[in-house]
Amino acid sequence: MLKQTEGSHAVAEAVALCRPQVICAYPITPQTHIVEGLGEMVKAGELADCEFINVESEFAAMSVAIGSSAAGVRTYTATSSQGLLFMAEAVYNAAGLGLPIVMTIGNRAIGAPINIWNDHSDSMSMRDAGWIQLFAETNQEALDLHIQAFRLAEELSCPVMVCMDGFILTHAYERVDIPTQEQVDAFLPGYQPRQLLDPADPASFGALVGPEAFTEVRYLQHHKQLRAIGLIPQLAAAFSKEFGRNSGGLLRTYRTEDAETIVVALGSVNGTVQDVVDEMRERGVRIGSVSICSFRPFPLAALRAALEHAKRVVVLEKCLAVGLGGIVSDGVRKSLSGIALHGYTVIAGLGGRAITRTSLTRLFEDAGRDELEQVTFLDLNADVVSFELERESKTRRTGPTAEAILRRIGPVAASIG
Amino acid sequence: MFQVRIHGRGGQGVVSGAEMLSVAAFLEGKYAQAFPSFGSERMGAPVMAFCRIDDKMIRVREPVLQPDALIIQDSTLLQQVDLFEGLPVRGYVLLNSTHSIDELGLGGFARGPRHYRLHMLPATELAVKHVGRAVPNAALLGGFAAITGVIALASVVAAIRQKFPSKIAEKNVAAATEAFDLAAQTLDTSDA
Numbered sequence: 197m198l199k200q201t202e203g204s205h206a207v208a209e210a211v212a213l214c215r216p217q218v219i220c221a222y223p224i225t226p227q228t229h230i231v232e233g234l235g236e237m238v239k240a241g242e243l244a245d246c247e248f249i250n251v252e253s254e255f256a257a258m259s260v261a262i263g264s265s266a267a268g269v270r271t272y273t274a275t276s277s278q279g280l281l282f283m284a285e286a287v288y289n290a291a292g293l294g295l296p297i298v299m300t301i302g303n304r305a306i307g308a309p310i311n312i313w314n315d316h317s318d319s320m321s322m323r324d325a326g327w328i329q330l331f332a333e334t335n336q337e338a339l340d341l342h343i344q345a346f347r348l349a350e351e352l353s354c355p356v357m358v359c360m361d362g363f364i365l366t367h368a369y370e371r372v373d374i375p376t377q378e379q380v381d382a383f384l385p386g387y388q389p390r391q392l393l394d395p396a397d398p399a400s401f402g403a404l405v406g407p408e409a410f411t412e413v414r415y416l417q418h419h420k421q422l423r424a425i426g427l428i429p430q431l432a433a434a435f436s437k438e439f440g441r442n443s444g445g446l447l448r449t450y451r452t453e454d455a456e457t458i459v460v461a462l463g464s465v466n467g468t469v470q471d472v473v474d475e476m477r478e479r480g481v482r483i484g485s486v487s488i489c490s491f492r493p494f495p496l497a498a499l500r501a502a503l504e505h506a507k508r509v510v511v512l513e514k515c516l517a518v519g520l521g522g523i524v525s526d527g528v529r530k531s532l533s534g535i536a537l538h539g540y541t542v543i544a545g546l547g548g549r550a551i552t553r554t555s556l557t558r559l560f561e562d563a564g565r566d567e568l569e570q571v572t573f574l575d576l577n578a579d580v581v582s583f584e585l586e587r588e589s590k591t592r593r594t595g596p597t598a599e600a601i602l603r604r605i606g607p608v609a610a611s612i613g
Numbered sequence: 614m615f616q617v618r619i620h621g622r623g624g625q626g627v628v629s630g631a632e633m634l635s636v637a638a639f640l641e642g643k644y645a646q647a648f649p650s651f652g653s654e655r656m657g658a659p660v661m662a663f664c665r666i667d668d669k670m671i672r673v674r675e676p677v678l679q680p681d682a683l684i685i686q687d688s689t690l691l692q693q694v695d696l697f698e699g700l701p702v703r704g705y706v707l708l709n710s711t712h713s714i715d716e717l718g719l720g721g722f723a724r725g726p727r728h729y730r731l732h733m734l735p736a737t738e739l740a741v742k743h744v745g746r747a748v749p750n751a752a753l754l755g756g757f758a759a760i761t762g763v764i765a766l767a768s769v770v771a772a773i774r775q776k777f778p779s780k781i782a783e784k785n786v787a788a789a790t791e792a793f794d795l796a797a798q799t800l801d802t803s804d805a
Contacts, residue, residue: 200639202632364674368648369635467672552675 197374203335203365206372207300208233210339212243213380214346217269220249220260226277228302228366254279258286265295266401268392274300276362280318291326293401296349304362305547309598313548314362316514320523326417328356328424329492331462335365336372340443344431346384353390354420361464375439383438421493428490446495448487449502455484457564458503460528461512462488465551472556483560499531508538510563514545521571538566544574580604614667615763616677620696621686624656630750631662636772637764638666646671659694682761684753702727707756709736709749732760732799734792743788755789759796766793
């Protein structure tokens with residue numbers, strides 16, 4: 197059914213259609229409206245055989261999720277930002293144990309400085325935890341990816357994060373098509389656990405594993421994600437057949453066929469990028485873009501096939517590997533091993549800074565002339581940075597940086613962009 | 614694509630206003646996207662929300678930098694925020710105020726070759742009268758429908774009924790309907 201609704205609410209409805217049996221979440225910031233919506237549904241009795249457990253922290257949320265998933269029930273939680281960091285230890289455990297938990301990340305920045313806005317720093321910090329990470333471009337895709345995520349997680353016995361841009365998607369009202377219960381039931385069978393805490397057939401979970409076997413357990417975790425490379429496109433195709441629209445997959449190309457410049461990005465910024473691509477194409481610029489949906493596993497071969505004929509690749513990243521540059525760029529470079537083309541990393545949208553068509557157009561034109569630095573910070577306020585560096589060079593006791601920059605910038609209520 | 618920026622203060626229903634506008638457009642079969650500026654969520658703090666309306670899917674995610682119309686829920690923001698930023702010549706402005714354009718010193722924006730289509734609406738008074746609370750968003754949407762013609766009053770009314778429980782909805786519908794009629798009258802007397 198077509199509906200104009202908030203991203204968080206659309207995802208809550210999708211999760212409910214997946215018939216979760218345990219939803220455990222810490223309900224306070226940095227949480228989204230998703231678990232609030234699910235909590236209301238459980239309380240109203242709209243979700244049969246589902247228990248909503250309010251826990252005292254994100255660490256507890258993932259710990260309860262591990263327990264309930266090991267007990268053989270379909271389990272869901274959501275968090276973002278510092279909340280994800282607080283559950284980090286349990287996040288690794290869920291993957292190491294191979295428990296098919298599905299978790300939404302409403303992507304947000306990580307402090308300090310304190311910032312509640314969108315970027316990809318949170319889920320990127322867990323990129324090597326062993327979870328599959330899928331990024332949504334729109335609220336429709338976020339909704340659809342949750343339905344695919346439960347099936348993917350349960351087929352592989354591997355946890356899946358569905359990452360959607362905080363605020364930009366979670367708080368945006370747009371049109372979504374909410375499937376029927378019958379459609380979802382036809383696509384997503386009941387959970388058949390590979391491993392189960394069962395008093396009738398006792399087993400121990402979480403054994404101490406020494407050097408004699410640790411590598412093998414880890415290898416099999418890696419192997420599972422390599423299998424996901426094949427399974428993710430299959431599920432996307434099956435989804436398309438059942439629901440009549442394309443969502444998910446490893447990646448999606450946009451006007452890349454004869455493109456000299458290809459932009460690679462994750463998540464909702466792809467929409468803005470595609471608008472800019474169209475506008476530049478009208479002016480005869482041979483440009484295209486690639487939206488990576490599956491960040492873990494990283495689609496090396498599919499990305500290579502999409503990029504190998506380009507002259508240059510611009511990786512637009514909403515996260516920063518401090519001291520290195522890009523995180524996504526690392527994977528992109530790896531996918532292009534042995535191919536000589538210009539590669540640029542652009543750090544953009546940190547802490548919720550708007551990524552505008554004007555800035556992207558200028559950026560892509562600079563890239564087309566190969567006039568970009570290896571690592572560029574989009575719309576960096578060079579005056580403020582120079583002023584602060586100058587100030588720091590003059591005196592020892594300079595005080596906190598963030599506060600000094602805020603004083604320099606002045607009140608922000610007056611600005612729109 | 615028609616782009617709207619709503620300015621107001623925390624507690625005035627700015628975000629709900631953008632949301633209802635998007636629902637109204639959706640009910641007319643259009644694509645719409647509404648989102649807040651994600652600022653500090655404090656009572657009284659300047660707040661912005663955006664709404665885009667189009668006949669095709671909307672992909673862009675940047676804030677509305679070049680609005681076709683502004684809805685200003687609180688005239689005290691005129692001194693605090695560069696409200697008209699990005700608004701083109703002949704852009705629509707709907708300002709919640711009991712004062713006239715000249716009383717607010719906005720004559721320069723309303724007349725001359727580069728003028729905006731500036732309309733005043735006593736939306737807070739309409740809200741107090743019908744709803745009993747100083748939340749002007751529904752009334753302003755009624756006024757918006759009248760001055761821009763981008764959406765029909767009936768769609769605004771349907772969106773209000775989706776948003777609120779029936780008793781509160783009907784009060785807001787009354788405010789929006791009177792606002793629509795008032796704004797339609799000012800439209801007749803202006804050169805817009």
